[in-house]
Amino acid sequence: MPQHVPWLILLAVYGACVGSFLNVVIYRMPEGIGLVTPRSRCPGCGKQIAWYDNIPLLSWLLLRGKCRSCKTGISVQYPLIELLCAAMFVGVYLVDYVSGLRLEFVQAGLGATWPAFVVQLVMVAALLAATVIDARLFIIPVRIPQTVTLAALVILPTAAIWLPAMEQTAPVVDARGLGATVGGVVGLTVALLLLHLRLLPRSFDEVEETLDEAEPADAFLSHPHPRREVLKECLFVGLPVLGAAVGLALMNVPQDYLPAENQYPLGLRVLGGVLCGYLVGGGVIWGIRILGTLAFGREAMGLGDVHLLAAIGCVLGAGDAVAVFFIAPFLGLFAAAVQGGLARLWKSRGRVIPYGPYLALAGVGMLAAREIFWSFFGIF
Ligand SMILES: [Zn+2]
Structure with missing residues (x-):
């Protein structure tokens, strides 16, 4: 000590x-x-x-x-x-x-694991800022999670070039994961390019412009229907999903035809792990945003939440990002129950609850207790 x-x-x-x-x-x-x-x-x-x-x-x-x-x-x-x-x-x-919650860090020591530790510090600091802003204003400036994404994307694969302990302390993917990730990144790049060239429609963003320009009668017709708007997002999200499927299929050949897992350089496998966490983390929230909006006819979850879980996925990996996604609503429900109880005590109505703070809380919780969590489900 x-x-x-x-x-x-x-x-x-x-x-x-x-x-x-x-x-x-x-x-x-x-x-x-x-x-x-x-x-x-x-x-x-x-x-x-x-x-x-x-x-x-x-x-x-x-x-x-x-x-x-x-x-x-x-x-x-x-x-x-x-x-x-x-x-x-x-x-x-x-x-x-x-x-001893993260034995891989203890075993390799600070000198061999510090880049992963530094990226974790960036993540918790960003989650703190995002939580306070989201709780106050119900928005998450995307530059905050993007800072975490950038830090993970630059620091972790670079460190993996000379620090073998990154194999245990940073997200990694195998050959199939690498194929799916490369496909997903290509799909996402194409989608962003098409969006930039205006070959893909933008959702909600254009709402204010069209309302201002339109005549009152047209305004009613062109009034953005959330269900219709979110269908445009399906086109965007569909491309990385398609890319990932193609990438996975291409790599899904008998193992004999592929080089053994550790013949891929560790830097490449960590880069794949970070990007895979980004795609999966962002993808699950965006998927639920689309399903929720289609189901309830009201815009469900902000794109800030998409960026937030994508950033958490970059640091903790794809599996942990999915776990965070499932833990967060329980924390939200618990908080709502407590708030509801308190609100009844004070005889006032509770506020609308943003989702971001619970994603952040679950992300920090997963950072500390990931081994306990996964061993509970018999994985690890
Ligand atoms: Zn003063």
Whole structure:
């Protein structure tokens, strides 16, 4: 245990600093304000905040939650996010290297697994920011999950070139998985290209434009029907699904004709694992979005949720992404029951519940307890 203490202190300090940055992301990104400039100002008196009043956690405590010059209250949400992020960074280290929940990390050690650990930190920080924004505004800026996707896509396969422990600590695919993934990526690329060239119809996006231009009588006719809109998305989603099926079929030859699994370079198998998690994670949410919208006639689940589970899939792999997808609704139901109970206590009506926070919570839970989860089902 003593050898872990310096790392735990470092991660707590670093986590608090990242949390401070997340506060900026949480307040500025939905407003479309730059993350670096302008410098932070007090909303009360407009005075620029000095660096010594901007130290994570400490400044808020020393200032007792008030602006130095005008004494306007500073929300307790700022230090709470910093504290939460610090706790999560320490928590991920404890899960990976101390608890024994992820034995593959303990066995290989920090020196051989740190890229996977760093990507996990990026994921939990992004999930924290996405959760707070989704809970407040019912949107998830796609740049947040896309940051996780990019980090996983660059860091994990690159590290796999020289770190063999990535075989156990990053998502990997076998030959068939690689075939399906390559097919799916080709399909997705074609779909994005066709969408860009306007050869595929855009769904909901165009709604406002057409409503503005149309005459009132036409507006009624062209009023977007969610069921019709979501059918357009089927065309888009169909291409990667078709691509994956073709890729799988092409690789589905007798094993003798394929090189043995570990003859594929590990970097390629990890790249495939990350992309496979992306496609499967995004695909299951999008599938349910289409089915739900067709069934209920109302837009079900935002595309932010699609990007969120796709990002979780990049870090944890396709299997875990599917598990997260099934765990999240239970957490949502549980929270709704608690909220419903509380709401009855306060005699007020509960709010609509966004799905993103439960995906995020399930994702963090799966990061910690994946072995317990899979061994419960007899897999592992
Ligand atoms: Zn002030």
